Amino acid sequence: MGKxxxxxxxxxxxxxxxxxxxxxxxxxxxxxxxxxxxxxxxKSTLIKSMYGEIKPAGGFLNIGGYELHxxxxxxxxxxxxxxxxxxxxxxxxxxxxxLKNVSLPLLIAxxxxxxxxxxxxxxxxxxxxxxxxxxxxxxxxxxxxQRAAIARAIIHEPVMILADEPISGLDEYSANxxxxxxxxxxxxxxxxxxxxxxLPQTFNIEYKHIHLEKGSVYELS
Numbered sequence: 367m368g369k370x371x372x373x374x375x376x377x378x379x380x381x382x383x384x385x386x387x388x389x390x391x392x393x394x395x396x397x398x399x400x401x402x403x404x405x406x407x408x409k410s411t412l413i414k415s416m417y418g419e420i421k422p423a424g425g426f427l428n429i430g431g432y433e434l435h436x437x438x439x440x441x442x443x444x445x446x447x448x449x450x451x452x453x454x455x456x457x458x459x460x461x462x463x464x465l466k467n468v469s470l471p472l473l474i475a476x477x478x479x480x481x482x483x484x485x486x487x488x489x490x491x492x493x494x495x496x497x498x499x500x501x502x503x504x505x506x507x508x509x510x511x512q513r514a515a516i517a518r519a520i521i522h523e524p525v526m527i528l529a530d531e532p533i534s535g536l537d538e539y540s541a542n543x544x545x546x547x548x549x550x551x552x553x554x555x556x557x558x559x560x561x562x563x564x565l566p567q568t569f570n571i572e573y574k575h576i577h578l579e580k581g582s583v584y585e586l587s
Contacts, residue, residue: 372427401560486521509536
């Protein structure tokens with residue numbers, strides 16, 4: 367497996383605050399990765415740097431051949447087509463129903479409306495939400511919104527999915543379903559990176575563990 371993510375002496379922060387300093391780590395294509403650490407350890411910051419929302423304050427960050435420390439906006443848009451991102455606050459568009467929300471990445475990629483919606487319905491059935499296709503985000507529970515957000519992140523078969531605390535606050539049914547979706551995507555060859563406070567108690571596939579603590583990043587497995 368080739369290196370999909372490579373960080374060397376990576377430093378990340380906001381204005382006068384350094385959150386992560388001189389981090390060195392790598393992620394291979396097809397790996398399932400957990401980023402762990404307490405609140406404030408920099409998990410969200412690291413995830414944001416990997417899709418270009420935060421530019422490195424120092425060092426080197428390469429994602430699939432794109433150098434994030436010096437990337438231009440046009441190239442950043444190109445990179446993001448290969449990524450699926452699951453945000454803590456879901457970022458579903460409230461004025462659109464769930465079917466249209468999940469169809470969005472395919473519409474951006476140039477699929478026809480009919481083809482995009484057909485694929486979106488198929489994906490919604492996998493997340494047990496086909497019966498809510500015409501509902502709007504605020505008509506869904508938190509767990510249902512998260513499942514819709516993951517369906518949207520997976521639908522265009524990205525190279526890598528970045529998920530920030532995807533099961534935080536979910537009920538057991540939704541949490542299990544969400545993890546099953548990530549495992550399914552990983553078995554298709556998609557690299558999965560999940561930020562979480564801790565590792566799951568039971569997890570039956572091989573994974574890499576990267577831990578963040580006091581500004582440092584440690585590859586534990």
